[in-house]
Amino acid sequence: MMHSYWFGDVEEGGCTRAEGGLDALVDRLNSISTSPEDIIPPDWRMARECGAVKDRAEYLERLREICLRLARDRMTESFQGRDTELIQMVMALEGMDQAVNQLAERLADWYRILHPEKGWKYRPRDSRKVLARIGEDAGGSMKEMLDGILRLREIRTRLAREIGDRAFVILPNCARLVGGLVAARIMTLAGGLTGLSRLPASSIQVLGARGALFSHLTRGTPPPKHGIIYQHLRVHNAPRGARGKVARVLAGRLAIAARIDYYRGVLDPGFIEGADRMIESARGRR
Amino acid sequence: MIWIGDTLVSAGEAGVYGERVISGHRVWDPYRSKLSALSHLGKGVELSGSMRVLYLGAAHGTTVSHVSDYVEVVYAVEMAPRPMQDLLEVAGRRKNIIPIMADAAHPEGYAPIVEEVDLIFQDVASPVQADIAIRNRIFLSPDGYLILVVKTRSIDTAARPEDVQGGVGEAIRPHYTILDSTWLLPYHRDHVAFICKR
Numbered sequence: 358m359m360h361s362y363w364f365g366d367v368e369e370g371g372c373t374r375a376e377g378g379l380d381a382l383v384d385r386l387n388s389i390s391t392s393p394e395d396i397i398p399p400d401w402r403m404a405r406e407c408g409a410v411k412d413r414a415e416y417l418e419r420l421r422e423i424c425l426r427l428a429r430d431r432m433t434e435s436f437q438g439r440d441t442e443l444i445q446m447v448m449a450l451e452g453m454d455q456a457v458n459q460l461a462e463r464l465a466d467w468y469r470i471l472h473p474e475k476g477w478k479y480r481p482r483d484s485r486k487v488l489a490r491i492g493e494d495a496g497g498s499m500k501e502m503l504d505g506i507l508r509l510r511e512i513r514t515r516l517a518r519e520i521g522d523r524a525f526v527i528l529p530n531c532a533r534l535v536g537g538l539v540a541a542r543i544m545t546l547a548g549g550l551t552g553l554s555r556l557p558a559s560s561i562q563v564l565g566a567r568g569a570l571f572s573h574l575t576r577g578t579p580p581p582k583h584g585i586i587y588q589h590l591r592v593h594n595a596p597r598g599a600r601g602k603v604a605r606v607l608a609g610r611l612a613i614a615a616r617i618d619y620y621r622g623v624l625d626p627g628f629i630e631g632a633d634r635m636i637e638s639a640r641g642r643r
Numbered sequence: 644m645i646w647i648g649d650t651l652v653s654a655g656e657a658g659v660y661g662e663r664v665i666s667g668h669r670v671w672d673p674y675r676s677k678l679s680a681l682s683h684l685g686k687g688v689e690l691s692g693s694m695r696v697l698y699l700g701a702a703h704g705t706t707v708s709h710v711s712d713y714v715e716v717v718y719a720v721e722m723a724p725r726p727m728q729d730l731l732e733v734a735g736r737r738k739n740i741i742p743i744m745a746d747a748a749h750p751e752g753y754a755p756i757v758e759e760v761d762l763i764f765q766d767v768a769s770p771v772q773a774d775i776a777i778r779n780r781i782f783l784s785p786d787g788y789l790i791l792v793v794k795t796r797s798i799d800t801a802a803r804p805e806d807v808q809g810g811v812g813e814a815i816r817p818h819y820t821i822l823d824s825t826w827l828l829p830y831h832r833d834h835v836a837f838i839c840k841r
Contacts, residue, residue, distance in 0.1 A: 362756075363756055390751070391751045391755065393751045396781045399756075400758060418738070421734075421739075421740070425735065428730075428744040431727075432727045432728060571800060574800060574801040575801050
């Protein structure tokens with residue numbers, strides 16, 4: 358039986374050296390397939406017999422060179438997946454949200470000690486209005502900080518819109534079901550489109566409810582009904598008693614949508630229509 | 644291996660990940676590296692200059708860099724692209740790290756590359772950690788060692804870590820002779836290391 362190694366093919370009768378330069382050897386490694394039962398590790402002396410190398414040092418040097426190239430190629434390839442940039446954008450958005458909230462809270466506290474007569478009770482709680490009020494009489498670094506926050510918030514809004522738009526391209530079916538932003542977030546939690554397409558519906562249902570899920574598993578608290586899909590209006594606005602059910606049906610449809618997105622990558626109007634009907638009917642009955 | 648007082652160190656080019664350097668040697672922190680933790684606990688395997696090592700779950704290459712200071716060659720297997728970026732940087736500056744981007748659960752993917760080794764060090768976060776150890780046994784020389792670090796939390800978050808330890812022990816016992824199994828406390832929580840012979 359023949360065994361293929363990076364330096365050549367080894368058979369009973371001897372060894373045939375693999376020809377070609379670095380590119381050819383890298384291609385060769387990508388095309389060799391060994392079945393798990395037939396693995397026999399190479400011995401560097403085989404490579405010497407082949408005439409591929411003259412000694413152990415050269416064996417390692419050549420192998421290292423080829424493997425560096427191969428690993429770099431594979432890494433680049435996986436970075437070029439259509440979902441990798443979207444994941445980074447979602448993570449950037451989350452980082453920005455956190456930063457904006459934290460800075461806005463800091464600013465409000467700072468403002469309060471300068472204006473002890475102004476409480477926040479009986480006033481709009483909306484943070485946008487709070488910031489607007491600070492804007493009326495802030496100055497110096499406080500004003501600059503406020504401007505920074507407002508600017509960051511604008512960027513955040515634009516980024517969120519861009520994420521939503523892209524999600525409709527990359528995850529057309531998922532995005533139609535739950536909206537672009539939520540679809541992108543779900544995909545990010547699953548670690549990518551590939552990961553999402555391999556997840557069971559029951560896991561998709563509780564993505565983003567990690568704390569609740571683990572406290573259920575370890576301490577026996579009630580299981581979470583929904584994770585991030587709660588953010589979508591369909592679940593959020595459903596009657597309280599039906600939320601769990603809507604979340605379950607929606608997660609079931611999402612699992613299928615993710616598989617369509619992964620394997621076909623185009624919108625399937627027939628599927629969406631059927632899914633919408635199922636979700637609506639889940640909302641109706643208790 | 645090299646000890647300066649109570650501190651495990653290795654000899655090589657410093658500055659890989661901002662590690663401390665004392666008298667020209669790189670400090671190998673047991674809190675960051677499970678292999679170093681094992682040595683600090685007086686267990687583990689003595690690394691030497693003629694050793695060939697298969698390292699499964701190489702991650703960002705921090706522990707790999709220390710291992711490479713001691714041994715002849717490290718075959719460093721890592722599946723995820725992000726850590727691979729760092730690992731490639733480390734491998735680019737050292738002559739004896741062979742980086743491999745592949746799934747350790749499918750060793751046939753690197754069968755044409757990895758030779759027989761004297762030590763397999765496995766530190767992957769996977770629910771099938773025992774299977775991975777069994778499938779990679781083919782690369783171990785007849786008198787080689789396996790060090791299997793099991794993160795019990797990635798096998799079953801709800802089970803008691805001791806039960807997971809028992810389960811993994813049972814799974815690998817038909818394939819390896821288990822010499823010792825030890826918890827990595829106080830350096831790493833919920834991690835147990837199995838030291839085995841083929």
